[in-house]
Amino acid sequence: MTTTPSTTSKAVPDEQFDDLTQQRQAVLMGMWIFLATELMLFGGIFTAFTVYRFAYPDVFAEAATHLDLKLGTLNTVLLVTSSLFMALAERAVNAERRRLTLTFLLVTISIGVIFLGIKGYEWHHEYTEKLMPILGLEFIYPGANPDRAEMFFNFYYVLTGLHAVHMSMGLVMLTVLVVFTMRWRDPPRLGRQIQINGLYWAFVDVVWVFIFTTQYLLRA
């Protein structure tokens, strides 16, 4: 792998910081605080889901059987694989290996796009099965207690939809990082940018773990 030398000084922190260590700690701290607010956003929905899951255990467990477990599992594997490549990209940029960093970022983006494609296919399948009680669409549930099953599918679409929005935002940020990596102007700065974006991407993965478990796995 070829390494392009940095065109800027590697050892100078931004003016408001004493040194690079302090700057990196501040960057990480800021990102973790942001992720805590994201946790509260998803946490509120998960709390509401927990209440209804506790109230209607049989109906929710039966409704979950209408989701595609194979595709859900495949998406879970894909997402953690993308997180792995993101972690490898972080290590590659710290080793100042430009081409390898670029490759890992592109693989991460590709897997993320495939994830969203599979999710879109799932949504379309559920739409054709008339199991999409959103935007005034017809909801025909082939089981008992359709009104309560509708509640399950409302949670399913809110959670997976919000997660897909976060995935899309992550993909936009990763695309920007690809451009930055191609320019390769300031590798230490790029390393910090890739690190905090990696935190966001992995957080999206953590959220998906609980979406997958609560929506797909807690079934009858």
Added chain:
Amino acid sequence: MKDVRAPILAWGAYLVVLGASVAATLLAPGLMGHIFSLLCAAILASLILMFFMGLRAADNLLRVFALAGLMWLTIMVSLTMMDYISRDINECPNAQADDVAINTQECPLDSARSSDKS
């Protein structure tokens, strides 16, 4: 590149735990399978937090912030659920006769709504 082995091993462990969780759902559906799946989810999340989000090598202050987020989430879920667990939500004293006829299993949140109206 430094420390490539750890995330790859974590990825492998993740797949093993995920496989166990899915297998439990297929082979042992029901309460025990659900509890096992939730435990597996906690392990999967921990693997990501430790190895992909760097908590394994983070300083203590960062770990405190990460734990604080988890703590607030725990408080929110536990205080909310305390209400529903501490009373018998399967009773529907104020439910309409039609509701009972249609919904033959239970009507916990229906009764909560009826109480709010009265």
